[in-house]
Amino acid sequence: MKYGVIGCGNMAKALIEALSLTTKDILLANRTRSKAEALAQIYNCMVGENEEVAQKCDRIFLGVKPQQIETVLKELVPILKERKPILISMAAGISLSKIETICGSEIPIIRIMPNTPVAIGKGLILYTKNEWVKDSDCQDFLKDMQGAGIFDEIDEKLMDGASSISGCGPAYMYMFLDALAEGGVRVGIPKEKALLYAAQTMLGSAEMVLKTKKHPSVLMDEVCSPGGSTVCGVQALEENRLRYAGMQAIIAATEKNKDLGKK
Secondary structure, eight states: OOEEEEOOSHHHHHHHHHHTTTOOOEEEEOSSHHHHHHHHHHHTOEEOOHHHHHHHOSEEEEOSOGGGHHHHHHHHHHHHHHHOOEEEEOOTTOOHHHHHHHHTSOOOEEEEEOOGGGGGTOEEEEEEEOTTSOHHHHHHHHHHTGGGEEEEEOOGGGHHHHHHHHTTHHHHHHHHHHHHHHHHHHTTOOHHHHHHHHHHHHHHHHHHHHHHOOOHHHHHHHHOOTTSHHHHHHHHHHHTTHHHHHHHHHHHHHHHHHHHHHO
8 A cells, every 4th residue: 555544533634635636545544443434435545453554555644643653653663663664744743753763763754744724735734854755755745745735844843833833823713714703793794704704805815925925014004094994903903912812822832832742
């Protein structure tokens, strides 16, 4: 098998959906087998146990929780040492060196931090790799995952902070989107329409930043007419410390990522 997935949680499901666009050669394993079987039916994959994934697959996604990764890998170490498949870890806070120490061998490892929009091909996936991953193998992996979205290579020391933006960020976006929609309901807009307006506006605003390359503060000034309604709304957001709250969210998530890596 070309790809294996150990742990079929929400993030792994999103990656499987993207990967299934380029290959059906995928073997799934999960502690609750029925969960893997349900996904296998949807994406036309095979189902097995962790040991089977280690024995048969060339590239293995580790979709287990950070606190479980050591237990899962230790059971597979004899197989991994012999076969040396590429491990693809998405465990928050778990460094390449920690996985190398657990495996005790020169095993190629790609560390990624995806976000859930990979399921619709709009994800941002941060990645780094150790010295035993061949450039050609990494390029093949990126090609197979092209349906997921944008991949960006980053120095591992920046991974905890960067993933606090991209990996955790969708939750923050959904929270603000819902707040805007609820505000719309408060002033009489039907909830369904308010959600549509908020979501499309968020999408278009993000595209403006990406395509124009203008700083968000510049784009914000272009919307704010002197004495207009927008600047009144901006003032309300400033008074309620929106930007401070956003910065604190990234700092808190980064510290948690670092803490996960210590356990």
